[in-house]
Amino acid sequence: QVQLVESGGGLVQPGDSLRLSCAASLRTFSNYAMGWFRQAPGKEREFVATIGRRVDHTHYAASLKGRITISRENAKNTVYLQMNSLRPEDTAVYYCAADSQGLPTTRLTDYDHWGQGTQVTVSS
Numbered sequence: 001q002v003q004l005v006e007s008g009g010g011l012v013q014p015g016d017s018l019r020l021s022c023a024a025s026l027r028t029f030s031n032y033a034m035g036w037f038r039q040a041p042g043k044e045r046e047f048v049a050t051i052g053r054r055v056d057h058t059h060y061a062a063s064l065k066g067r068i069t070i071s072r073e074n075a076k077n078t079v080y081l082q083m084n085s086l087r088p089e090d091t092a093v094y095y096c097a098a099d100s101q102g103l104p105t106t107r108l109t110d111y112d113h114w115g116q117g118t119q120v121t122v123s124s
Helices: none
Strands: 004-007 010-012 018-024 033-039 046-051 058-060 068-073 078-083 092-099 118-122
Touching: 004 092, 018 033, 018 092, 018 118, 033 068, 033 078, 046 068, 046 078, 058 068, 078 092
Parallel strands: 010 118
Antiparallel strands: 004 018, 018 078, 033 046, 033 092, 046 058, 068 078, 092 118
């Protein structure tokens, strides 16, 4: 059974940084594209970032570009999301997802597997 387990969320102040991690129990992790999405209360789940099989194939939500970086460490079956200069509007549950097609994609429906999410709260 495939499991994606997010960690690294928490309560932070505006301007702080966080690094989220997602550990995947995928035998061929390196073949998967990985994505991060987030869902704020009362809102739809939205795309944050994605990385393909190639680590230089990344794509970011336009509203977040410049403040976030997605990366992966295939030896550890882990994908990361570095978030800087956090704002209250970044408050959400952050989910990681895996896409067996291997190409970075912004579409939720392209992803085969999802984690349970980790809460990020930005508040003073």
